Amino acid sequence: MIRPFQGMAPKLGSRNFIADNALVLGDVELGDDSSIWFNCVVRGDVNYVRIGARTNIQDMSCIHVTNGKWPTLIGDEVSIAHNVMLHGCSLHNGVLVGMSTTIMDGAVIGEGCLVAAGSLVREGFQAPPHTLVAGWPAMVKKDLSEDQQQLVASIWSRYVRYKEAYFQDGWPMAEAPVLTEPRPGFNAGHPYP
Numbered sequence: 001m002i003r004p005f006q007g008m009a010p011k012l013g014s015r016n017f018i019a020d021n022a023l024v025l026g027d028v029e030l031g032d033d034s035s036i037w038f039n040c041v042v043r044g045d046v047n048y049v050r051i052g053a054r055t056n057i058q059d060m061s062c063i064h065v066t067n068g069k070w071p072t073l074i075g076d077e078v079s080i081a082h083n084v085m086l087h088g089c090s091l092h093n094g095v096l097v098g099m100s101t102t103i104m105d106g107a108v109i110g111e112g113c114l115v116a117a118g119s120l121v122r123e124g125f126q127a128p129p130h131t132l133v134a135g136w137p138a139m140v141k142k143d144l145s146e147d148q149q150q151l152v153a154s155i156w157s158r159y160v161r162y163k164e165a166y167f168q169d170g171w172p173m174a175e176a177p178v179l180t181e182p183r184p185g186f187n188a189g190h191p192y193p
């Protein structure tokens with residue numbers, strides 16, 4: 001489901017896959033070749049969400065924002081594994097967030113980081129680029145090993161292939177709703193609810 005909210009409709013790139021039981025709502029933008037998988041929620045109703053190109057949001061993940069304070073910003077070639085909670089945080093390009101991780105308001109994850117599965121990243125946490133961040137609560141553990149860097153780089157490209165395989169299998173490309181009177185988004189002055 002791709003739905004407008006208060007005159008703000010999601011803006012999509014080219015060749016996006018959005019599973020039919022995912023919800024993408026409101027002030028959300030998605031780059032080319034990105035995908036949002038089954039049962040995800042991406043809710044741009046009280047602030048905005050930006051997702052770059054060739055990024056995948058895997059099944060059961062939830063992306064939300066904090067009213068008037070924290071949008072959620074996700075770069076290019078990012079992988080969000082299954083059952084991840086992202087709330088009001090920023091992820092630079094090339095990040096992998098492992099399964100069942102939570103990242104909270106104001107946290108910033110640097111380029112190419114791996115946030116290990118099952119981690120809890122606290123509010124305002126800053127992760128330097130290309131590091132392994134892990135634990136409950138998460139800490140910076142070390143620079144990524146070569147194997148870990150390969151893992152991070154392999155998943156986003158695999159998911160670009162996966163969504164193309166779904167298109168070949170007859171699943172539809174995502175289409176954004178067209179509004180007759182669209183309103184500008186939160187970062188262009190839309191009042192916070």
Ligand SMILES: CC(C)(COP(=O)(O)OP(=O)(O)OC[C@H]1O[C@@H](n2cnc3c(N)ncnc32)[C@H](O)[C@@H]1OP(=O)(O)O)[C@@H](O)C(=O)NCCC(=O)NCCS
Binds near residue numbers: 116135155
């Ligand atoms: C990080 C990961 C790759 C393990 O790598 P690894 O090479 O075995 O880990 P390392 O040996 O480098 O661990 C370094 C430190 O991080 C800790 N650590 C590693 N994975 C951890 C995890 N998931 N949770 C908590 N701590 C973790 C280790 O205990 C170690 O801590 P220490 O230095 O205090 O002893 C793995 O745990 C992970 O999260 N994989 C991602 C899986 C995933 O979600 N894939 C996406 C599917 S689509």
